[in-house]
Amino acid sequence: MWSRSDAPRIMIVRLSAIGDSILTLPVLNALRDHFPHARLSWLIADYCAPIVRGHESLDELVEVNRGWLKSPRTIKQVRRRLHDMRLDVTIDVQGLAKSALPAWLSGAKRRIGFSRADREGREFSTWLNNELVHPSALHVVDRNLGLLKPLGIDNPTVRFDVPEHPSEIKAASDFIESRTLRQGFVVLNINAAWLSKRWTMERFAQVAKYLADRYGLASVLPWGNEREREDAERVAAKVPSHAMVLPKFSLTQLGSLFRRARLFVGSDTGPLHLASAVGTRCIGLYGRAVDRSGVYGPQGIVICHNHTSSDDAMRRNKDNDAMRLISVDEVCQAC
Incomplete structure (x- = not known):
């Protein structure tokens, strides 16, 4: 040893x-x-x-x-x-x-x-x-x-220490300044690669409206590919005064932006775990199998109604019926 x-x-x-x-x-x-x-x-x-x-x-x-x-x-x-x-x-x-x-x-x-x-x-x-x-x-x-x-390492202290570089800080700060978001904002990550992990765009739009009406907070919608950008634009169009589509950001730039958000709402995807790792308060929306990969740490809230475990191949091919069990009201209450 x-x-x-x-x-x-x-x-x-x-x-x-x-x-x-x-x-x-x-x-x-x-x-x-x-x-x-x-x-x-x-x-x-x-x-x-x-x-x-x-x-x-x-x-x-x-x-x-x-x-x-x-x-x-x-x-x-x-x-x-x-x-x-x-x-x-x-x-x-x-x-x-x-x-x-x-x-x-x-x-x-x-x-x-x-x-x-x-x-x-x-x-x-x-x-x-x-x-x-x-x-x-x-x-x-x-x-x-x-x-x-x-x-010989048992029960170590859990630290993520996600790197942050000056160029990423600048990208996040410039966006916040240009959109007058210094008073705070929320990240709504509406997308996921698997259908079984996607909540509906209509419900995300309703959450964005609630956050604006209740807390005066705008919602920022990130995206990773063209399909996701188009979906983000559809949600933003439903609540044009409450939500905005983020420009193309790299993964590390997203990390810097998430650090500065009041809240992150999204399903079991890389961005959710990134937001949690940088210390942002998170609400994770889960269809199934939450136990292994729920939001880690005390700053996270998990909403899930179907705890049926299944392997990745099965989940990849599932529909989003389990995600649809999550209501707008319970997400808003968790905010």
Whole structure:
């Protein structure tokens, strides 16, 4: 077992997605707190990398594209780089073949991962990781931190410490100033990739009107792609004096904007977990499976009426009937 004075070389493997990467940040901070001299790295998909890049607890970020495992040449390049890092330990937070494989390719003698239980340790990850931890905690943040027990880290302080850079602060501040939002605003994240995670646009519009009438707060609507932008414009058009569509913001710029919001309302998506991680008060709207990925921490409120658990493949193909069980009144009351 290492002591605080040792400098082990440890790599976290969490390739995707954005929300899950955010929820893995406490693992990075716990490692830094316990091993202040360690060399800490993270293997991550390039589209998720901005949320981790520049983190004060991180020494090296290894970015791969989504299709890297389909290219023998790229696999060799990644393997060579990981070998050159001379890793002592890998921590496979994702628990899939695509995350366990690079851990194994790295040559690290200790490869920590989940055992096959409760939707963890999936595919052949348990064949490639050689120190398996049974997932005992309920929430994914605490479950991830459980992977550190073989390293002598138990019940660490939970910190996210999402990086914030001057350019992102400026982008957020310029938007707030240009829209005269210095007295406060709310973020309504109306979009989600899966239909099963979407509340209705009409209900979001009603919440925006309530927030303006009751508290004098405007609602800001972020978006990530053209479909989401069009949906945000439809909601804003329903309540033109109460809601506005955000210009195109990067993920890290959104983090800076969320820090300055009075409240965030949205479903189980990356932006919700980002807002929670930067300390914004959040109301999370959940259709199903809230236990693992509910808003983490005391600043979060979860609204959910259907607690039926299902795997990601099933949820991806579900309709949004469970989300429709959430009423406008209960969201407004939670505000």
